[in-house]
Amino acid sequence: MQTPSSRPIFIIGDVHGHLKKLVKLLQDAQLIDAEHSWKAGTATLWFMGDFVDRGPDGIAVLDLVMRLQTEAAAAGGSVASLLGNHEMLLLAAYRFGRRSTGLGSNFLTRWKQNGGNRKDIAGLTLRHLDWMAHLPAMALVDDYLFMHADAPFYIKCGRTIDEVNAAFNKLLSRSDALAWEEMLEDFARRGAFINTTNGEEFARRFLSVFGGRQLVHGHNPISSMLSCPPGKVDSPWIYAGGQCVNVDGGMFLGGSGFVHQLHAPVGSTVPT
Ligand SMILES: [Mn+2]
Numbered sequence: 001m002q003t004p005s006s007r008p009i010f011i012i013g014d015v016h017g018h019l020k021k022l023v024k025l026l027q028d029a030q031l032i033d034a035e036h037s038w039k040a041g042t043a044t045l046w047f048m049g050d051f052v053d054r055g056p057d058g059i060a061v062l063d064l065v066m067r068l069q070t071e072a073a074a075a076g077g078s079v080a081s082l083l084g085n086h087e088m089l090l091l092a093a094y095r096f097g098r099r100s101t102g103l104g105s106n107f108l109t110r111w112k113q114n115g116g117n118r119k120d121i122a123g124l125t126l127r128h129l130d131w132m133a134h135l136p137a138m139a140l141v142d143d144y145l146f147m148h149a150d151a152p153f154y155i156k157c158g159r160t161i162d163e164v165n166a167a168f169n170k171l172l173s174r175s176d177a178l179a180w181e182e183m184l185e186d187f188a189r190r191g192a193f194i195n196t197t198n199g200e201e202f203a204r205r206f207l208s209v210f211g212g213r214q215l216v217h218g219h220n221p222i223s224s225m226l227s228c229p230p231g232k233v234d235s236p237w238i239y240a241g242g243q244c245v246n247v248d249g250g251m252f253l254g255g256s257g258f259v260h261q262l263h264a265p266v267g268s269t270v271p272t
Pocket of ligand 1: 014050084085086148149218219220
């Protein structure tokens with residue numbers, strides 16, 4: 001378990017190419033200034049992945065986040081992100097193109113069917129590709145377990161966060177099309193911790209295997225989970241007996257998104 005830091009930690013869910021919404025969120029939270037430069041000093045900002053697809057400006061979102069990462073590091077702060085399944089879909093479309101997935105489709109078609117934006121693939125550079133391919137799948141930040149998807153497959157990839165990240169890294173560094181396709185299929189699943197009969201137990205298992213007292217994820221718009229209008233979602237949804245925090249504000253569905261700030265874990269309580 002890492003030592004909890006006293007520095008603020010901000011979290012933003014799935015952006016999906018909505019640059020204007022992201023800029024507004026970052027400005028309202030005092031993380032960037034009018035020129036879109038980092039102004040949050042030593043603060044930490046984490047993204048849950050899914051920067052691209054489904055929206056208009058995926059590459060511009062990547063460019064902003066990558067620049068803020070450099071600026072934050074220079075100021076003693078940090079900007080980091082998980083790998084989302086849409087980064088992987090875009091990487092697969094770029095790498096394999098029309099090559100068969102081995103399961104009756106091809107990677108370009110699969111990406112388009114999942115909201116792929118031609119402008120994004122046309123604007124990709126080696127810098128973007130390299131950056132995305134090295135994003136971690138999981139992270140333990142203070143006492144919080146971060147993962148993009150509320151999907152069960154992470155536990156098949158390894159029994160520690162390092163093992164899971166190494167498994168992703170290995171897959172992303174190779175051109176085993178069928179392995180990519182299987183991972184994309186697994187990644188697309190959602191709702192692992194919402195199930196009324198075993199959701200809480202499954203969340204407890206994840207936290208006991210990988211560590212952390214609360215699991216933070218995106219991938220599954222809160223409005224979809226709760227069947228409510230996306231425009232009404234302006235805060236995280238805590239569920240599974242307080243063990244899970246969904247931070248996906250459904251920006252591509254019309255939600256404004258939100259910034260979730262983690263509180264110091266020491267001494268605070270989680271409902272069980
Ligand atoms: Mn996703």
